Amino acid sequence: MRKILCIGSSFGSDGTHYVHDLAASAGVATKVVNLFLPGGMFEQHWANLQSDVPAYLYELNGQFTTEKVSLQTVLAAEDWDDIVSHQASGFTGMQDPACHFAALLYADLKQRVPNARLWLQQTWAFETGCDRDAFAKYDYNEALMYQELTTVYQALATEFNVGLIPVGTVIQNLRQTEAFNVAAGGRSLNRDGMHLDFVYGRYAAGATWAQTLLGLDLKTASLVPESPLVPDETTDSGLVALINEAVMQAKV
Template sequence: MGQVKILAIGNSFSEDATHYLHQIAAADGIDTKVVNLYIGGCSLEKHWQNIEQDARLYQYQRDGKATDKYVSIKEALMEEEWDFVISQQASHDSGIQETYYPYIINLYNYISECAPKAQRLLHQTWAYEIDSTHDCFVRYNHNQQEMYEKLCGAYKHAAHELGVKMIPSGDVVQKVRTKNPFRYEDGGMSLCRDGFHMHYIYGRYLLAATWYEVLFKNNILKNDYIPVTEFATGEVVDLNALRVIKECVHEVANSNNYKL
């Protein structure tokens, strides 16, 4: 297998998702180029506006690290013969179906034009923590379950409309939240670091593991990578917590037929 090239057109949630993906793949001997196009809070509507203006506003993040390079979506799409191109809705709009259209159709058609050989996927984002102070949590009545159910419906509808597979990160996050040591409502650890972005170790690992299972069809339970990050220096990784995450990732990615 040659180098596998993965492009995410997203925001801070795809930044979380791609942080460990290159390293997880490397642990199984797979060479990857993982690029995230980053604008904080960027919605599907804004992505499409940026395409129309050919705006060079996206920070180019490579293999989980930021760079000083800024590009347009067109530049990034034309840079490589991508194997996978993945996008998502901004978290605050994730459960509001009407915010997806017509922008997601336009965006994915544009991806097809610029990268016709790439497999297009949709990244299902996740609900905020139960006590999140995010300004837009009020849209979901400050209710995690309500936000989760609404985003599930919106992403499922969009994936069906586009005819693409979905990476079920939101489903995995919600499942892991029912397991110790991540039962936050009972005093356990939150998967979020600030009420909505993922924990630098466990949350980001969960997302990358989910992408890995779906994209590569490999069993994360057999992958021995232990996350290391400069954002949580000195924190000892709980291997039992990682095992819980891996088991949930593997179960969700397989039982719901998300593998490509």
């Protein structure tokens, strides 16, 4: 069984939601845990690792639980194969203080779990039209935010010699297609301009995780993503195929 841990936030929830089920549909056994800390920054994750405070909501295989846990406890509970983290979404394009605290976090992780493969999740730019205050740091410009966060994540991955899960690139590339070009009347991959929508956005992220971490051939997967809000909504198989193609093209 492949054991995957994300030290994250709501963007970790978006990224990991479909990973377990995608893998299962292709016959791959996984345990996928996201430690949810609202707006979690590298600085907070590192500080929590030093203090062993139960600050995280435990999310297992894409489903929230009510359990609050500490990072130290979870790290010690399993022989993790892969450990992933990411910066708080509004600060992803800022080298400082991300670089300093990411360095501390990843150095500590390498000591505590030397056999685990370490990764960064490249998060995604907010969607054009999003009115979140954090988007003002990028002049409310989707392309600018994507460019700056990509530069930072690539620099961090190179500096710390860790892998990069290119979710942000997959989302941005999909936004250029007719189907997901919001400005041209396409479907949004976001549910609020910031978080990914429950069906196609989260599926795109999960497929990127599954291919990057597990080497999953998406052609062998048979998962049909469904909305928890509209369970009877028919999923468009053509859009799923388009997403799979975008993920395969973004392979690192």
